[in-house]
Amino acid sequence: MGITLPLEKMTTEDKxxxxxxxxxxxxxxxxxxxxxxxxxxxxxxxxxxIESGKEEFIDWSEAKRQIEDKIS
Structure with a gap:
């Protein structure tokens, strides 16, 4: 089944x-x-x-908020 999306017309938020x-x-x-x-x-x-302290966990809702801030 092939699905075609109008990617060139979609905003980053839509994608x-x-x-x-x-x-x-x-x-x-x-x-x-x-x-x-x-x-x-x-x-x-x-x-x-994570164990070495180079990275840290953040809550998924916070991660999504950060992504949204970057794309808007």
Whole structure:
């Protein structure tokens, strides 16, 4: 099934909303999603960055707010 979106006409905010809608739907069926093998490596790198103090966690709602601020 091919889906065509008018990406060139969509704002960044529209594109992010579309991605969030797709992601929310995928999360409802997460047992069907297999993580790629490289995903584990990335997660381990990020965990080490957190442990070493190079990075820190922020709340998802805060992360979304920061993204929205950058694109508006």
């Amino acid at each position: 992010i909303r579309a991605m969030e809608t797709i992601w929310d739907d995928l999360c409802k069926k997460d047992e069907n999603i297999v993580s790629p093998s490289w995903h584990k490596d990335i997660l381990e790198e990020r965990e080490k960055a």
